[in-house]
Amino acid sequence: MNQPKRYLNIVSEMRDMIREQNIRPGDRIPSERELAEKLAVGRSTIREALRSLELLGLIETRRGEGTFLADPKKHRMVELLSTFILQDNKSQEDVRETMCIHETAAIQQICSSDAAKLPVWDSFLERLDAHDFKREDFVRELMVLSDNRLSLKIWFLLKQFSGNPYDGEVSPEEKNLLTNILQAIEERDAKTAIRDFKAWSSAFTKGENKEWQ
Numbered sequence: 001m002n003q004p005k006r007y008l009n010i011v012s013e014m015r016d017m018i019r020e021q022n023i024r025p026g027d028r029i030p031s032e033r034e035l036a037e038k039l040a041v042g043r044s045t046i047r048e049a050l051r052s053l054e055l056l057g058l059i060e061t062r063r064g065e066g067t068f069l070a071d072p073k074k075h076r077m078v079e080l081l082s083t084f085i086l087q088d089n090k091s092q093e094d095v096r097e098t099m100c101i102h103e104t105a106a107i108q109q110i111c112s113s114d115a116a117k118l119p120v121w122d123s124f125l126e127r128l129d130a131h132d133f134k135r136e137d138f139v140r141e142l143m144v145l146s147d148n149r150l151s152l153k154i155w156f157l158l159k160q161f162s163g164n165p166y167d168g169e170v171s172p173e174e175k176n177l178l179t180n181i182l183q184a185i186e187e188r189d190a191k192t193a194i195r196d197f198k199a200w201s202s203a204f205t206k207g208e209n210k211e212w213q
Helices: 003-020 032-039 043-055 072-084 089-111 120-129 135-145 149-161 172-186 190-205
Strands: 059-062 066-069
Touching: 003 032, 003 043, 032 043, 043 059, 089 135, 089 149, 089 172, 089 190, 120 135, 120 172, 135 149, 172 190
Parallel strands: none
Antiparallel strands: 059 066
């Protein structure tokens, strides 16, 4: 089962389980281990699903207490997306294009704010030199640094249904282009940063990432 469909099944099965066990908003849901055993999937898969559901505000984790169900009305967003996404190839293309809209908007926001001058960009360049950079980490940090929590939540959810086109580590062939993107951001040159980002990300969002292998 591929990653998007596995994620959809987990969300659906968790919803059914919550209904069957009559778990109410504010009630504690089963632990990560219990969910993994009940749904017969790895704990890492459960952890990723829980993380995304928490970002969406569907569940909340209380340190030392466990994970609790939030307002069930918020589940409508997941249900709406799950009925639309992955129905056909065009739907998945739409998802990836929507991800790109949020990603380029994040770059635009960063370049027009004080975030462009943060020390984090030097850290990014150092990680690129050390060949210790995952593609997903790079894009997610852009989303976080744009300081738009709603956009981040939408992007994170879309990523789950997209097949995670940014899977894998940055290859040496990608280094120069990513370096140019980071330098353009530091210079607050949004036009150049967005142009180079689109050139880089199109290989993944269109499922053509073999050219970077």
